[in-house]
Amino acid sequence: TYLIRLQPELLKSGQYTLEISAGPSLEFPIKTTRKNTIQSFFGDGRDGNSRKHEGVDIFAPLRTPVLAIAEGSVVRVNENNLGGKVVWTRPKGKNYTLYYAHLDEQIATDGQIVSPGDTLGLMGNTGNARTTAPHLHFGIYTSSGAVDPLPYINPDIKPLPKISASLDHLNSTMRNRSGEIVYVSAANASRYRTELPDGSVNFSPAAQLNSVSKPLRKLKLSTTQAHLFDAPDSLAAVKATLAAGEVVDLLGNFGSYHFVMDQRNQTGWVSK
Known part of the structure; x- marks a missing residue:
């Protein structure tokens, strides 16, 4: 397992494209055009x-x-x-x-x-x-x-799988078919490497994930849903205080929390 860390210059952002190829590190010890030697x-x-x-x-x-x-x-x-x-x-x-x-x-x-x-x-x-x-x-x-x-x-170099999953969703928030919110961190062939809010990692078929740009439905907040949390946890930082009766977009869920967007386009978590 290799850990590759790319860091831009201090106080500056950057974008990187990393290409990985697989093949032998040494030459083959005879000259031949035959296979299966x-x-x-x-x-x-x-x-x-x-x-x-x-x-x-x-x-x-x-x-x-x-x-x-x-x-x-x-x-x-x-x-x-x-x-x-x-x-x-x-x-x-x-x-x-x-x-x-x-x-x-x-x-x-x-x-x-x-x-x-x-x-x-x-x-x-x-x-x-x-x-x-x-x-x-x-x-x-x-x-x-x-x-x-x-x-x-080994001279038999197998090509790396072609990435068919859209790269437009990398480093974005999406939801799976059950409505759970996931963070997309990488793509491999037709799958995304996804992370749930609790930190667990999976590889999910790209076809089974949807953008959160289209809400599931509208949600009218109750008096117990006043806090917009930064994470699905009552101990998480409070990003904003919402008014009872305010209507927000429901983007997804995780555990006992809804992931929502308020009328000021702030996203966060409210209790169910």
Whole structure:
């Protein structure tokens, strides 16, 4: 979860448009136009489920170039029983390492500075992959262990949902089908992020909300409805004192309060 705070210059207002896109933070470790090259995923069972897969397997023809995917350096070139011929790199300024395994040939050298697209080695099936088709086992390791590398490299970028809900109602007061007053703070696809007067948050279909510009009906105030509150609470600040018999527009409700507009176009809450 990220909290983004935008603040204008002191004593000045401002308007912001924030665009968010989703995609991998690292390049893909081979050049390919094929889809579904990743055929084994993080967490899959290995050796009769005695251990978990700590990376993803990317399949391509034997001796396909395996590429650096970030600016950084080669921290180790060695062999081990599981990975066979392997290369480890550390992206510049990051606290994780990238692991390339089952190489047929290692080209990178210890301490080498690399850029995205530099060839680290050639794909193979060394180590415990001797009986499988050539593939790259790619992993990411932090100080706490392996993490799922797929979000870092996944080339299948899904477009964000198009916002069909009208943006004209953002930061405005509306009411739902039951007449409850809600505050609209954001839009997502065909829904609004709404907040009730008690602070509870929901996502409501835009089609189920209406503007409060058109009142539900007229309301004649009684002697017990003299205070126009800032919130639906008897302890809230009193915005105005209304006269008994005054006719106001009823815009909505919440709990034991009506949300109204008086003849001076002031809005607020009166008890039911």
